[in-house]
Amino acid sequence: MGRYVARRLLQMIPVFLGTTLLIFLMVYTLPGDPVRGLFGDKGVDPATLARLRHEHGLDQPILQQYWNYMTGIVLHFDFGNQIASGRPVTDVLGEAFPVTLRLAGMAFAIEIVVGIGLGTFAGLRAGRLTDNVVLVFTLLIISIPVFVLGFIIKTVFAFQLGWISPNVSNDAKWGELLAPAIVLGSLSLAYVARLTRTTMAENLRSDYMRTAIAKGLPKRRIVGVHLMRNSLIPVITFLGTDLGALMGGAVVTEGLFNVKGIGGTIYESIVKREGTTLVGLVTILVLVYLLMSLIVDLLYAVLDPRIRYA
Amino acid sequence: MRGAKSAKWVAGAAIIALAATACGGGNDDADKGKSSAKGAVNADGIFSVEVGEPQNPLQPANTMESNGSIVTDAIFSQLVDYDPSGKLQMINAESVETSDSKLWTVKLKKDWKFHDGTPVTAESYIKAWNWAANVKNNQTNASWFGDIKGFEDVHPADAKAKPKGDAMSGLKKVDDYTFTIELNAPLPYFSYKLGYTVFSPLPESFYADPKAAGEKPVGNGAYKFVSWDHKKQIKVVRNDDYKGSDKAKNGGVVFKNYTTLETAYEDLKSGNVDVLRQIAPKDLPVYRSDLGDRAVDKAYSAIQTIGVAMYTKQWKNTDPKVLQGLSMAIDRDTITKTVLQGTREPATGWVAQGVLGYQKDVAGDVTKYDPAKAKALIKEGGGVPGNKIFIQYNADGGHKEWVEAVCNSITQATGVACAGDSKADFQADLNARDAKQVKSFYRSGWVLDYPVNANFISDLFRTGAAGNNGFFSNKALDAKIKAADSAASLDESVKGYQQIEKELVNYMPTIPLWYYKVNAGYSEKVQNVDYAQDGDPILTQIEVKK
Numbered sequence: 054m055g056r057y058v059a060r061r062l063l064q065m066i067p068v069f070l071g072t073t074l075l076i077f078l079m080v081y082t083l084p085g086d087p088v089r090g091l092f093g094d095k096g097v098d099p100a101t102l103a104r105l106r107h108e109h110g111l112d113q114p115i116l117q118q119y120w121n122y123m124t125g126i127v128l129h130f131d132f133g134n135q136i137a138s139g140r141p142v143t144d145v146l147g148e149a150f151p152v153t154l155r156l157a158g159m160a161f162a163i164e165i166v167v168g169i170g171l172g173t174f175a176g177l178r179a180g181r182l183t184d185n186v187v188l189v190f191t192l193l194i195i196s197i198p199v200f201v202l203g204f205i206i207k208t209v210f211a212f213q214l215g216w217i218s219p220n221v222s223n224d225a226k227w228g229e230l231l232a233p234a235i236v237l238g239s240l241s242l243a244y245v246a247r248l249t250r251t252t253m254a255e256n257l258r259s260d261y262m263r264t265a266i267a268k269g270l271p272k273r274r275i276v277g278v279h280l281m282r283n284s285l286i287p288v289i290t291f292l293g294t295d296l297g298a299l300m301g302g303a304v305v306t307e308g309l310f311n312v313k314g315i316g317g318t319i320y321e322s323i324v325k326r327e328g329t330t331l332v333g334l335v336t337i338l339v340l341v342y343l344l345m346s347l348i349v350d351l352l353y354a355v356l357d358p359r360i361r362y363a
Numbered sequence: 364m365r366g367a368k369s370a371k372w373v374a375g376a377a378i379i380a381l382a383a384t385a386c387g388g389g390n391d392d393a394d395k396g397k398s399s400a401k402g403a404v405n406a407d408g409i410f411s412v413e414v415g416e417p418q419n420p421l422q423p424a425n426t427m428e429s430n431g432s433i434v435t436d437a438i439f440s441q442l443v444d445y446d447p448s449g450k451l452q453m454i455n456a457e458s459v460e461t462s463d464s465k466l467w468t469v470k471l472k473k474d475w476k477f478h479d480g481t482p483v484t485a486e487s488y489i490k491a492w493n494w495a496a497n498v499k500n501n502q503t504n505a506s507w508f509g510d511i512k513g514f515e516d517v518h519p520a521d522a523k524a525k526p527k528g529d530a531m532s533g534l535k536k537v538d539d540y541t542f543t544i545e546l547n548a549p550l551p552y553f554s555y556k557l558g559y560t561v562f563s564p565l566p567e568s569f570y571a572d573p574k575a576a577g578e579k580p581v582g583n584g585a586y587k588f589v590s591w592d593h594k595k596q597i598k599v600v601r602n603d604d605y606k607g608s609d610k611a612k613n614g615g616v617v618f619k620n621y622t623t624l625e626t627a628y629e630d631l632k633s634g635n636v637d638v639l640r641q642i643a644p645k646d647l648p649v650y651r652s653d654l655g656d657r658a659v660d661k662a663y664s665a666i667q668t669i670g671v672a673m674y675t676k677q678w679k680n681t682d683p684k685v686l687q688g689l690s691m692a693i694d695r696d697t698i699t700k701t702v703l704q705g706t707r708e709p710a711t712g713w714v715a716q717g718v719l720g721y722q723k724d725v726a727g728d729v730t731k732y733d734p735a736k737a738k739a740l741i742k743e744g745g746g747v748p749g750n751k752i753f754i755q756y757n758a759d760g761g762h763k764e765w766v767e768a769v770c771n772s773i774t775q776a777t778g779v780a781c782a783g784d785s786k787a788d789f790q791a792d793l794n795a796r797d798a799k800q801v802k803s804f805y806r807s808g809w810v811l812d813y814p815v816n817a818n819f820i821s822d823l824f825r826t827g828a829a830g831n832n833g834f835f836s837n838k839a840l841d842a843k844i845k846a847a848d849s850a851a852s853l854d855e856s857v858k859g860y861q862q863i864e865k866e867l868v869n870y871m872p873t874i875p876l877w878y879y880k881v882n883a884g885y886s887e888k889v890q891n892v893d894y895a896q897d898g899d900p901i902l903t904q905i906e907v908k909k
Contacts, residue, residue, distance in 0.1 A: 085790025089797065091418065091503050093427055093789075094808060096829025097797070098506040103522030105501050137418045139574060140593070148593060211633070219629040223595040223619075311626040313594045321622075324759065324788055 061350065065343045069336070070123075076335045077119045080328040087111070087136045087326040109136055122329060126336065133329040142333040145318065150337075152225045153307075153314035157299040159230055160238030164295070168242040169288065172249025176284070177276070179254035187250065191243035203236045203309040220311040233310040237303055241295045248291055252284040259283075282356055289356070293349030297342035402890070407614035408907025409600075410637040410889050412900065413627040414618045416594050420577025423563035424495035424502040429640075432560055433899050434618055437599055438478075438582035439563035440607055442469060442488075443554060449719045449814035449896065451554060454607050455483060455564070455583065457540075459557065464549035464851070471540040475606050477566040478587045485542035487583075489534045491565035493517065498526055500573070504561040506829060510553060512545045549849045551856035555719075555813040585611045585903050595620055611903040612891070628884075637886040638900050644761055647704045650884055659883040662708060663898040664715040665810040666819070668873040669754060669769070670833040672801035677748045684744030686871035689752070690729050691737035692776035693769050699877050702768040707877035713819055713867055715809075715878050717896050720816030720857040725864050730875055734776035741777055753784040755805040757792035762806055769876070796832045807832060807873065814896055815853075816860045820844065824872045835872040 088105045089097060106112050110121060125131040132142035175187035194202075210232065211219035221229045256262060257280065265279045303316035315334060322330040417431030426435045442456035453459070457470040475483040494500055496508035498518045508514050512533030517526045533545035546553060556562070564583060569576040580588050585607060586599035600615035619636050621627040624643035630636045632653065642650045651658045671678055671686060678686075695709035712725035728736070741747060754770060756762040763783065770781035784802055786792040795801055809830065812818050821844050822828050826836040840863065847859025883900070885892045891906045 083791070084786070084794050085788065086794060087790070089793055090790045091427070093793075094830070094832075095427065095812075096832065098503075098829065100498050100518060100520060100522045101501055101503060101505050104498060105503075108501065138416075138593075139420055139577075144593070207629075211629070218635065219633055220626045220635070222635070223592065308622055309626075311622055311630075313620070313622075317622050324790075326790055 058347070058351070061347050065340075068343060069339055072339045073123065073332050073336055074119060076332050077122070077328060078115065080323070080326060080331055081115045081118075083323075083326060085326050087328070090325060091137060105136075109134075118328075122332060126333075132333040135330055136327055137325060142330050145330060146333055146337065149313065149315045149318045152312060153300055153303060153316065155225065155227070156230050156234055156237065156303065156307075156312060156314060157296065159227070159234035160241075160299050161292075161296055163234060164238040164242045164245055165292065168245030169249050169285075171242075171246040172288075173253060173276075173281075175246065175250040176253025176257070179250070179257070184250070187246060191246050194239050194243040199236060199240065199305050200309060202239060203233070203306060206232055206236060207309070223313070225312065230312070233306050233312055236309070237299060237306045241291075241299070244291060245288055248288050249284065252287055253280060256280055256284050286353060286356055289349055289352050293345040293352075294342065296345050297338060300341060301338045403909040404612075404890075404906045405614075405909045406612065407601075408888075408909075409615040409617060410613060410886075410905060410907050411596075411617040411619045411635075412638045412902070413621050413624075413631075413636050413640060414597075415622070416620050417597075419503070420574060421580045421588075421591075422495075422502065422573065422577040423491075423565070423582075424504045424507075424561045425577070426560060427503055429899065433640075433902075434597055434599070435560050435563070435580065435582075436584070436899070437586040437616060437902055438580050438584045438588050439560060440582070440584040440609075441558050441560070441562050442471075443558045444609070445555075445558055445814050445896065447717075447893075447896070449717055451558075452608070454558075454609070456557075459554045461554075464551045464553070464849070465546050467544040467546070467553060468537075469542055469544065472606060473540050475583060476604060477564075477583050478581045478602060479566055479568060481566050481568075483564055483583050484539045485536045486539070487564035487566065488562075489530075489536055489542055491563065491569075492534060493530045494565070494570065494573075495561065496531060497529065502561075507556070507559065507561045510546050510548075510550055510556070512547050514547075551848070551850050551853040552719075552813070552815040552817055555815045559812055585609055586616060589615070609903045613903075613905055613907050616902055631884060631886055634886055634888070637889045638892060638905065639883045639885065640881075640898070640900060642882045642884060647706060647882060650882070654884040657885050657887070659881055659885070659892070659894065660705075661881045661894050662716055662878060663810075663881050663894060664717040664814065664896040665808065665879040665898060666710055666713070666715040667707070667806070667808045667876045667879065668710075668713070669876060670796075670801075670805045670807040670873050671835070671871065672799070672803060672805060673833050673835045673872070674799050675801065675803055677752075677803045681748060682744035683869060683871045684740045685747055686874060687729050687868070688737045688740030688742075688744065688777065689747070689773055689779070690726075690871065690874045691731065691733050691740065692773045692779075693874070693876070694732040694772045694776075695730065695877060696732065698765060698768045698772065702764050703877070706880055706882045708880060710875035710877045713823075713864055713873070713875055714816045714860075715811060715819060718811055718814045718816055718819065720861050720864075722861055722864060725861075726868055726875060729868055729871075732772075732776075738777050741779070747779050750778075751780040751782070752804060753782055753802040755784040755786060755792065755795060755801050757787075757789040757806075758785045759788040766806060799834065801833075804874075805832065808879075810879075810897055816857060816864065817847070820860050820863055820867075821848065824867070833872065835870070837870055837872075840866070840870065 088102055110118055122133060125133060134141055135145060171187050175184045178184050207219050210216045217232050265275045300315055304320050307314050307316035319334055414433060415430040418428050419425045419431055421435050423435050423439050426432045440454050444452045444454045446452055455472060455475055457472050459469050461467045477483060492508060495502045496505050496514060496517050505518055511531050513531035516528045517531055535543045566581050585602055585605050587602045589598040589600055591597045597618040601611040624641055625645055627636060627639055628643055628646045631639055699707045699709055711723055711730050714721050754766050756766050766783040773779055773781045786795060796805055823830045824835055825844050826841050843863050847856050850856040850859050881894045881898050889905050889907055891904050893901050893904060895901050
């Protein structure tokens, strides 16, 4: 087990370098210059432009820039400064992350509770009316684009009924985040429900289930321990990668509800060609992904002893 | 189920129709009752304004975009300002005088103080300007000091050269409250430029750590800085010691950060923000009926044009008559009314309204829609090379719709093929302009910096001017601009520029499209909301109701 974890940690290094380099190169190939953008329509003063570019190291070759940036991160935990505002990227990240973490956490919780709940519900009654109702419901959610769903929720609950305020305020309180969290989690929720339902329905027919029932075990134990434990492996895989997706993919939801989180910051950095901010964000997201898939792999071992000894 | 649903739809439609007509009918009454309807005012009330996160630290010479400048303008006062008719007003200056338009003498009011209690002296201005002009300090607006003698010493044109000194020789202190500005050449409207944010004074504490000062600006303006919660809000409160005539009639302002205009508008309707600067295109059709007489629809001094990339094969040696013809093929009236939903007003010249020297209908027939004449002019000028034109625009700025409409109008009227050339965003658009890669036309816009017609001519069409993105160059016109700049008085200079504007028809450096309007709104909590020539709300005048 220890060797397994160590190997997984070592694997993170090339992934980490590869993703950050790719992002760096991609931002660099986009047309547009972050410093030139500061001057806008009114035209640019070449001397100041050149000096600003030099100050941020933008006049160096791209690989040199990448090298400088990565050594800064690795050796000094220095993520550089934002070009426009001159603020350290760590500050920018420090502000955006707690909000997104809260939002993603809520979405994740909703996803797990409702998704697995619905899936179990439908899986145990496969083929009957409840199963079909859940099927229709989840298909409906999967087929509605996020921004449409967000818009519907806003229109109905904020403008028509007045139960919630349409936008998240600057404090990003838990209550205010409920609506965006539902929107954010809904798509994955549907997938979780479908995954759970299918594996449950399959495993219900397996030999060990028949044995468990034949042994006369109470139903709670059959479903809770024997069935759940085996059925949750693909669900856990999905959930693990999904937490990363929730943090990075919240661009639409965050924009819709005016949440000041990672999604909006990513979007803004792309638009403004802020390579350094973007790489900083992505680096952290990559770490989240890697960590999550590590946890997922470890969880497999907990759920299925066969994997542990393999 | 089905029946019930459609009935609801009908009811909904009826409600919308009613609301719209009710508003339309009630408008006249509202105007009459406006003054009497005003409620009791809370002089210490604080209201909020929609902004985006400022791009730069709040240093006056570094703030060019509107999100930052609305804040720096609240915190800093300059020597002069303009009244709504574009007339010069003394603010921190007692007087700004000149006899030859080259040597200017500024006398300051003596009782002014910065927010940290230190007095505003001649030194506060001289030192601030020298610092901002110095190329070492990387201020994006440094080129504004280019008129002042000795600018090249602190800001050499060659990017690699080191500045020769720290001070411009044109700035001289006479006594604590008097200083002189010597320019490279006479400039009759120089005093108007002094109202721009970049000419703000700075307190002594600024220089110890300019970066930190940009995070916590100390100014001399009507509002004091309180806090900047990045990406969330900036708070300022009224400066009770303020000596200027534009003292705040409210307790302070919260600049609330919004990522999209749509969310800001939703918040306005639910009472979470008080003053908007702009309404999103999506809400334009409904905002008048939503807000009633709190909806704002006002002209300001900005113009949208189609820039001509003069360096391209297409336009290098082409007769300007072709451009005149293309201009006449654009149905400005219909496009502003339909596609732009009445948010713009057809332009009749190159200088925007509300600016000293504005002339109506200066472009004559060129801005009037006349397909027959358009065709004839293009033919007379030898036709459009390649018979196809492109209009470059940035896709992130909501320009696609009108660019397509303009293209359709041109193609229908003249048969010239026309297509939009979309760049992903503003940065890419600017890049193509700077690199001289525009295929034939590009969309461009200009908001005034100072209310003199020179700002719309000299800064756009002079050879080498910063705003001259089409690289238009004409020696005769340059000479006339120089003559107008060195005129003996402001009046003559303005007249000179008026004459130049009349002649622009013969060159067509750009095709004027329309003047911008402020389409905005405010909440029930505030009153007396008006918008200045640059399109920003006049914060000091706004009153918060009890």
